[in-house]
Amino acid sequence: EAGVTQFPSHSVIEKGQTVTLRCDPISGHDNLYWYRRVMGKEIKFLLHFVKESKQDESGMPNNRFLAERTGGTYSTLKVQPAELEDSGVYFCASSQVQRSPYNSPLHFGNGTRLTVT
Amino acid sequence: LAKTTQPISMDSYEGQEVNITCSHNNIATNDYITWYQQFPSQGPRFIIQGYKTKVTNEVASLFIPADRKSSTLSLPRVSLSDTAVYYCLVGDNGVRVEGNTPLVFGKGTRLSVIA
Structure with a gap:
C-alpha cells in the first residue's frame, strides 16, 4: 500500500x-x-482529525495555524502569516479507526521541513 | 498525559543484542506501549506494540513486566542500518467522548551501531 505522503518536502x-x-x-x-518538531525540541502533537472532524486541536500553537480535511481524505495545514518560530519539520500521520484508535499504530509521512527567514 | 523516560543515547557493536528500557511510571490501565524508530529526514516508523508480558515480531521483541511501569525493546543482532532514534510512547485505548489522549513523544534514545 502507498504510505502517507506529504508535500512539499x-x-x-x-x-x-x-x-x-x-x-x-x-x-x-x-x-x-x-505533529511538528522545532529545532532541538521533541515531536509535539498539533491536532487530530477523525474523517473531516477535528477531534482534538489542543496542540495548535495559535490562530495563525489552520488545518482542514475537507471530505475526510487529504488534509492541509496553513500557516498565515508565518513567523520565525514556526520553522521546523511538520509530520503527518494516519491510522485506522478501531474501537480503540490509540492501539492502532500511526503511520507517518516523511515530513515537510519549513524554514521561515 | 503518560510520560516516558529513556536513555538519551546508546552505542553498540554490530551483531550484538541491544536492549533499550523505557520508564512509564504513571501508565494508565488502558494504555498501550508502542515503539517507533526514526531515521534522519524520515518520519517515525512503527516497530512494535504491546500491553503486557512479551510481544515478538520479525524485527524486535518487547518485554513488559507485570506492573507495566517500564518496558524493554530488544533488537537482536543489530546492524549498521539500525542506527536511529528509538521512541517509546504510551497511550490510552479508551474511546472517550472528548477524544483519546494524543500520543506524546519524548526525547527518544539515539542508538549508534558501530562496525
Whole structure:
C-alpha cells in the first residue's frame, strides 16, 4: 500500500508569508494527525482529525495555524502569516479507526521541513 | 498525559543484542506501549506494540513486566542500518467522548551501531 505522503518536502518562505502543507493519508485511514518538531525540541502533537472532524486541536500553537480535511481524505495545514518560530519539520500521520484508535499504530509521512527567514 | 523516560543515547557493536528500557511510571490501565524508530529526514516508523508480558515480531521483541511501569525493546543482532532514534510512547485505548489522549513523544534514545 502507498504510505502517507506529504508535500512539499521542503519549503523556505519569508516571515509574514503564507504556506500550505499537504498530507495524503493511507487510503481508508480515518484518523489523521499533525505533529511538528522545532529545532532541538521533541515531536509535539498539533491536532487530530477523525474523517473531516477535528477531534482534538489542543496542540495548535495559535490562530495563525489552520488545518482542514475537507471530505475526510487529504488534509492541509496553513500557516498565515508565518513567523520565525514556526520553522521546523511538520509530520503527518494516519491510522485506522478501531474501537480503540490509540492501539492502532500511526503511520507517518516523511515530513515537510519549513524554514521561515 | 503518560510520560516516558529513556536513555538519551546508546552505542553498540554490530551483531550484538541491544536492549533499550523505557520508564512509564504513571501508565494508565488502558494504555498501550508502542515503539517507533526514526531515521534522519524520515518520519517515525512503527516497530512494535504491546500491553503486557512479551510481544515478538520479525524485527524486535518487547518485554513488559507485570506492573507495566517500564518496558524493554530488544533488537537482536543489530546492524549498521539500525542506527536511529528509538521512541517509546504510551497511550490510552479508551474511546472517550472528548477524544483519546494524543500520543506524546519524548526525547527518544539515539542508538549508534558501530562496525
